[in-house]
Amino acid sequence: MKVVTGVVGNDIHVVANRLIDLSLRARGFEVFNLGVNTYLEEFFDAVVETGAEILLISSLNGEAEGWGREVKALKAQYKNLDDLIMMIGGNLVVGSGKAEDIVPRYKKYGFDLVCHQVDLNTGLDTLEAFIQERNTP
Amino acid sequence: MSQTSNQLLIDVGSTYFKVSTNDSIEQHFRDFNKDILDDLLHHCGATINSFAKEDVYICSSANGGLNTLIIGVSNSFSLKYATNIAFNSGINIIDTILYQNIEGYSVPSDLIDVVIIVGTIDSCAGMFGEDLYQYLGKLEYSNIVFVGSEQDAATIEQNIAKVVVLPNIIDNKLHIVEEHLKQYLTNLYQQDIEGKEDIKHLYDITSNQIYPTPYIVNRALPQIDARYSVVNPFILLDIGGATTDIHYSKDLVDDNLVTTNEFDRLVFKKLGVYKSKQSLIFTAKNNEFVYELLMHLKVTENIFDEQSKKATKILMQLAIFLVLCKISHYRKAYINLKFLTINSFVLTGGITKVLSVAEIEDIVGFFYKKILTSEHRPVVVLDSNYDIWTLGVQGDQSCQ
Numbered sequence: 442m443k444v445v446t447g448v449v450g451n452d453i454h455v456v457a458n459r460l461i462d463l464s465l466r467a468r469g470f471e472v473f474n475l476g477v478n479t480y481l482e483e484f485f486d487a488v489v490e491t492g493a494e495i496l497l498i499s500s501l502n503g504e505a506e507g508w509g510r511e512v513k514a515l516k517a518q519y520k521n522l523d524d525l526i527m528m529i530g531g532n533l534v535v536g537s538g539k540a541e542d543i544v545p546r547y548k549k550y551g552f553d554l555v556c557h558q559v560d561l562n563t564g565l566d567t568l569e570a571f572i573q574e575r576n577t578p
Numbered sequence: 579m580s581q582t583s584n585q586l587l588i589d590v591g592s593t594y595f596k597v598s599t600n601d602s603i604e605q606h607f608r609d610f611n612k613d614i615l616d617d618l619l620h621h622c623g624a625t626i627n628s629f630a631k632e633d634v635y636i637c638s639s640a641n642g643g644l645n646t647l648i649i650g651v652s653n654s655f656s657l658k659y660a661t662n663i664a665f666n667s668g669i670n671i672i673d674t675i676l677y678q679n680i681e682g683y684s685v686p687s688d689l690i691d692v693v694i695i696v697g698t699i700d701s702c703a704g705m706f707g708e709d710l711y712q713y714l715g716k717l718e719y720s721n722i723v724f725v726g727s728e729q730d731a732a733t734i735e736q737n738i739a740k741v742v743v744l745p746n747i748i749d750n751k752l753h754i755v756e757e758h759l760k761q762y763l764t765n766l767y768q769q770d771i772e773g774k775e776d777i778k779h780l781y782d783i784t785s786n787q788i789y790p791t792p793y794i795v796n797r798a799l800p801q802i803d804a805r806y807s808v809v810n811p812f813i814l815l816d817i818g819g820a821t822t823d824i825h826y827s828k829d830l831v832d833d834n835l836v837t838t839n840e841f842d843r844l845v846f847k848k849l850g851v852y853k854s855k856q857s858l859i860f861t862a863k864n865n866e867f868v869y870e871l872l873m874h875l876k877v878t879e880n881i882f883d884e885q886s887k888k889a890t891k892i893l894m895q896l897a898i899f900l901v902l903c904k905i906s907h908y909r910k911a912y913i914n915l916k917f918l919t920i921n922s923f924v925l926t927g928g929i930t931k932v933l934s935v936a937e938i939e940d941i942v943g944f945f946y947k948k949i950l951t952s953e954h955r956p957v958v959v960l961d962s963n964y965d966i967w968t969l970g971v972q973g974d975q976s977c978q
């Protein structure tokens with residue numbers, strides 16, 4: 442399956458991004474890595490150009506809180522992204538916060554899978570389980 | 579001048595032409611009632627006749643060049659990449675269409691020289707359909723080229739008559755692949771120039787190929803710092819009679835464009851001081867800072883109605899300011915230059931004969947202060963001897 446990934450916004454934390462790229466490949470995904478400093482619009486555009494089924498966004502510096510509410514409106518401008526699996530992970534708030542509060546909020550923003558400070562492998566296991574569940578009728 | 583052996587260099591623009599030899603440089607307004615060759619011979623016949631055909635080099639931006647309409651599937655990749663390649667090939671862009679919304683776009687009434695269709699990497703298929711063919715049915719165009727997914731090429735060929743199919747300009751890593759489309763567009767431009775009756779006659783005085791001017795300028799850029807004490811990174815403004823061109827080094831944009839080209843180009847079609855004077859004034863009147871700028875220059879709006887040397891100066895200063903505004907604010911302009919890291923502004927074209935360094939610095943300073951609220955002041959360099967296109971033409975000879 443094809444995955445578009447990258448770090449959103451003015452965020453230059455690159456280490457996790459490299460690891461995500463490697464781990465996804467090791468699990469057999471075809472990866473399109475947009476790297477750090479990526480605009481939200483570029484993520485969706487890359488999905489259109491590659492025909493990716495999954496969008497996996499990282500945010501490490503906490504700024505996702507700022508633009509999260511714009512995700513739905515932006516995605517609605519695209520005509521064929523209804524089946525896209527949307528996942529986000531990293532440090533999803535500034536400072537500390539509780540996953541019980543954070544996860545529902547990001548789900549409301551339009552993400553299917555939300556991993557606040559979740560270890561990468563656990564996160565990717567969740568993704569694979571989600572895909573499998575979706576594919577079983 | 580920088581020529582080594584004795585050569586005659588001629589640049590035919592939309593408003594005036596320049597003729598340069600080893601020891602002189604002349605510039606004349608064009609007489610539009612005359613054929614270009616007659617006009618040239620009228621002004622500089624003696625000089626031209628003293629050169630052998632193989633020592634005469636001509637470039638031209640007359641006749642406005644070619645135009646294109648681009649249809650792509652996303653702003654950040656297909657449309658952006660095709661736009662970039664078109665600009666670098668010297669082609670003007672009439673409009674870009676985001677395919678998913680194609681039904682909402684109006685059909686341009688102008689004849690389009692070349693339509694470019696692009697979208698998705700090679701591992702995708704089935705992007706384009708009936709709505710594309712319907713739109714194209716309403717459009718008048720002379721050439722059409724497909725540079726999208728190779729899997730879609732066969733369907734496209736079945737449905738669009740005379741379409742030229744070239745390799746995808748987006749590779750499997752989502753990076754840009756320039757060369758095939760660039761070559762195709764440059765060849766079209768070449769054929770267009772050669773096909774124009776006016777230009778054809780110019781082959782009476784040269785045995786060398788006639789190139790589009792922006793192509794020549796782009797080629798000279800990597801060597802500019804050899805000619806001037808230009809501090810990198812720099813931008814080059816070519817403000818002409820009909821258009822304003824900006825060439826800039828790639829370091830000045832934060833971008834996902836990964837290309838082998840060091841320099842890019844942007845064109846503002848309707849910002850010239852002669853042929854596009856009215857649209858320049860219109861743009862100026864719609865800019866909220868212009869009145870302050872006029873005040874700063876100690877003139878009033880009435881200057882727009884004047885026909886004086888002073889009025890031309892002011893218009894040129896305005897053109898500089900408006901172009902800078904366009905690449906700083908509006909995301910729509912497809913790039914945003916990092917102005918605070920620019921070290922030099924190089925200016926070429928007719929403007930160098932009208933404005934002094936101080937007058938240009940004044941505008942650049944106003945722009946940095948008002949728009950960017952910055953004290954940064956890049957160095958202004960004037961290419962008064964047209965060394966830039968000399969360099970570009972010579973670059974060509976060394977390639978041959």
Ligand code: B12
Nearest residue numbers: 452453454455456457499502503530531532535536561564
């Ligand atoms: C190294 C570092 C930097 C370096 C970055 C170098 C580089 N180019 O990568 C520098 C010094 C430049 C830097 C700058 C800043 N940083 Co910093 N930085 C760190 C630091 C110390 C380590 C990050 C790292 O590489 N970790 C190793 C990787 C492997 O781990 P990770 O990033 O946490 O990612 C893991 C998981 O989050 C997960 N993951 C990530 N994405 C996703 C996505 C999904 C879907 C899933 C499932 C999992 C997942 O996978 C990874 C492996 O398990 C962290 C603190 C820390 N200990 O985490 C702060 C930290 C991330 N930085 C922080 C901040 C605030 C900044 C600055 C704003 C500081 C400033 N005031 O200037 C700037 C921001 C610059 C910018 N524009 O982005 C904060 C963020 C706070 C927040 N979110 O509330 C942190 C958490 C420090 C802190 N405790 O305050 N930083």
